[in-house]
Amino acid sequence: MNIWSALEPSQLINLSIIVPVIGAALLVFAGKRPNLRETVSIATAVILFTLVLGIADNTFNQVPMATTWVVLLSGLNIAFSVEPLGVLFALVASFLWIITTIYAIGYMRGHHEQNQTRFFCCFALAISTVMAICFSANLLTLFIFYELLTLSTYPLVTHAGNEEAKRGGRVYLGILLTTSIAFLLFAVLGTWVSAQTLEFTPGGVFNDVSSSGLIAVLLVLFCYGIGKAALMPFHRWLPAAMVAPTPVSALLHAVAVVKAGVFSILKIAIYIFGIDNLSEIATTDLMLYIGAATVLLSSFVATTKDNLKARLAYSTVSQLSYIVVGALLASSIAAAGATLHIVTHAFGKITLFFCAGAIMVATHKKNISEMVGLGHKMPLTMIAFAIGALSIIGLPPMAGTWSKWYLLVGALEQDKLIIVAVLTLSSLLNVAYLLPIPIKAFFTPAEPNQQPESWTETQHTPLPSLIAIAVTASACLLLFFFPQPIIDLINLIPGVSTEF
């Protein structure tokens, strides 16, 4: 599994951050020739994935990996070290980067987008910062690359360059920078002053959490400072960012950016506060219920949206809060569920976004009301859509079942019946806003003014995009039957366990 075993293990961290940057640089030179450019893109993505596989292999073998880049401020470094939670996120992000690149090639060509080199370049840079976030060894490093991720994705969000994209970009940058500077940086500094360390430490960095009002405030600041987790009322950027091209929405807003947010919250909950200590902090319940409210409210909003991407965006807001809720339940099993949900939701949601993009390229349709009967025309896409939707809802035999299961068990274990109720109700809402789309696509006859008889799916949907859709959809299935490697990895995280 580890083809990089000849290298010193810690070098793998450096490489996994640098390789995408090198890839981006090569892309600039290859910009004039699309074929070369896309070869470089895919090659970089594949190399990165093998690197992360190597890191995962080392993690299973308990090989410690850490590296320090520079001493930034006195006692504070830009440093990286590997822990299982980060490995898991890195695996998901780097694997889906390959798939998304394949998809994007088809989409961008099919859609005749401009500035494709800039697009692939920023894409690679964003992945590099995601890798750095995954392996960050302290809060400062996490914060720095969190900000860089915002900046490097801004050109992607405003890719279209029109008035709408600009407005979306302004909301995106505005909310993410505002929350991160006003709250997250403040929380980081507060942690530094009160704990005298920013290192991620198993069990948390604070000696005594129960009596301190300060720590209670810090928890709130962290939850809202990580605007990428889209906790209400700071969720507006996510729907606004949906003006981006679909591959961007797919990778960045179903996987990298939003997951970087909830990943940060999980990492902070586990390594800064400590899962066991969370229940003693005065504001944990408050944030827990805000998370639960976000789950429900955004599900309701999603049911009202007719634009497919907007509906998926609000669905993402809702699903992200599942993870926040799981992190804040202060139960090791709920934390495991939250971690697993990062993976399962990533595969489910990216499938849905891919399908939305494929429909847009093939038929130029954006609204759900226009997709009635489309199943007869685009059966493959719609079947994949149904699989993704079932996974998001959490029905067997789809991967989403497992994460929701653990989350529910965790909530029951903590006697939080309201949360149990919220999770159940939300799943019903998921059914209500996702399932009608494939059902109406298949069981309603196509409208007469649709595409002519000779119109076929494979002819109008780019082949690379179809392959990508097939891969992610089958992954949703596979992860239901073979979740063990991932669960093994989760059980390595200190304080997190799928056991009762």
Add this chain to the structure above:
Amino acid sequence: MFAQHFPVLPIVLPLIGAPVCMLLARSQLAWLFATLISGFSFFISIVLLLTTLDQGVLSYALGGWEPPWGIEMRVDVANALVLSVVTGLSTLVLVYAKQSIDKEIDRNQHTLFYTAHLLCLAGLSGILSTGDAFNLFVFLEISSLATYTLVSLASDRRALTAAFRYLVMGTIGATFILIGVGMMYMKTGTLNMLDLAARIAEYDSNRTLNTGLAFILIGVSIKLALFPLHMWLPPAYTHAPSAVSAFLAGTATKVAVYVMVRFIFTIYGAEYVFHEMGMDVILLVLAIVAIFNCSFVATVQSNVKTMLAYSSVAQIGYMILGISLVTSAGLMAGLLHIFNHALMKGALFMAVGAVLFRTGSADIKAYYGLGKRMPLTMAAFTIAGLSIIGVPLTAGFVSKWYLVTAALEQQHWLIAFLILTGSLLAIVYIGRVLEVAYFKEPADPTDTTIKEAPVLMLIPMWILVLANIYFGIDTSLSVSAADAASKWLFQPAADLGAVR
């Protein structure tokens, strides 16, 4: 030994160079000569900084008259740091000025520009190195008079009225300082700073000394443009030639901040000023109002130079805020920001000057579509702007980090929060320019005269931009110098005397 004269050379070189420069009738020669003089002063300043970091303090008796009777030049870490900033920025600005002033100053006045610039540099170096309170006033006026002429050199006639306004305000400020020095002399009978410190330490509280301090603080506040005494600054910086604005924004007001630090910490002692007279609260409130008021005013300016001028006043607020925290950490953050702000504001004004050079306007409308036409200039503007905002991995982040930690160490949570929210306003005013530069279409797409700025303007601009990044990552030099300087300043004044 030649080296023993080093403390006085940064003053003497430009002072002698100025009249020589005027005799060199040709603009090119004068430019070369002035740049060489300034560059040599910079070299000496660096040597001085390294020497003082190593040995502590260098004392030089001017004309061989022993202190406290003669005039003493005293170079310690604090002023060597600021001296390096001033001479370094001066050198870069001179390189930049060669082409920049072509469009902004009449041809036959070019040599006068270099003369006045060298005089100003001599005055600023003098303020920094002198150990004599009255001598400080004299150098202050040398630099100020040179500054008035520099501002008035611009071919825009509004520069004349701005310079006159500056002259009136500046003279009132200088006279206030003169009154204050006179009162100190009345009470103590000495003008040497260390002697003053030792004798003032004998008084618990004295009305004459208090009045003297009040006069000095108000006078210096005018010179450093502390809110609400800043009204002379925006017109002066707006209408001055860009090279002058770049130089003044990074040096003149910063040197005045240094004068304030000297009077408060070395001569009167922090104890006297802050505990006896309660100046800390006044300064703190003014600083915070400056940050918010002037950042807000900056967001609504249509002239980009005016916008940057208001931003400068706001940034001075950060420095004063650091001083008013009355801790070694706060003072260090303030000093560090003097250094970092010179880097970012210098780069920003140079970028604006480059735009002015090509488009002939500093209005925000001139920036439409510049991202494509002047990519390097606008990239410089972007990075320096991010530094002003305080994005990680730029110099601005480092100073903001230390400022907030200093506030938090004193449990000033509200102040820390205000510092961070203040920087959000910087996002707005920098963002406005970036948005039109990268997203708006140029007003006249057929105009081919607008192209990238000349190399000689780009090089100094990019040196500053790269310095912004370098000092955002490797902070060992800037932070250790600022730290040593603040510790040096913070020791009780009586101990300073013992060093002699």
Add this chain to the structure above:
Amino acid sequence: MSFIVDYYNYWIVVFLMMAGFYIVISANNLVKKVVGLNIFQTSVFIMYISIGKVSGGSAPILADGITSYSNPLPHVLILTAIVVGVATTAVGLALIVRIKRAYGTVEENEFKDKDALI
């Protein structure tokens, strides 16, 4: 009463200073502003010189039989300050000449109106 008489030099200083300051603020004519600025500075010169006087002391020139001298240092300082003041006045007047050339007036309200037209 002795409060006023004993400190008469300071009263003169304060009066001149305020008068000069008032002119700087209120005058509309730039030349008058410069005059006000000069009066303002002069008051400070007087303050310096008056504090150098030692009661019963003679002029600070070494001579036989004289033991008490006035302090010469303030005179020296103020010579420097006068030079600075003259230089400031010169720059100020030079600016006024150029303002007159550019605007055709030295009245503050008039050239403000002219700039408003641009």
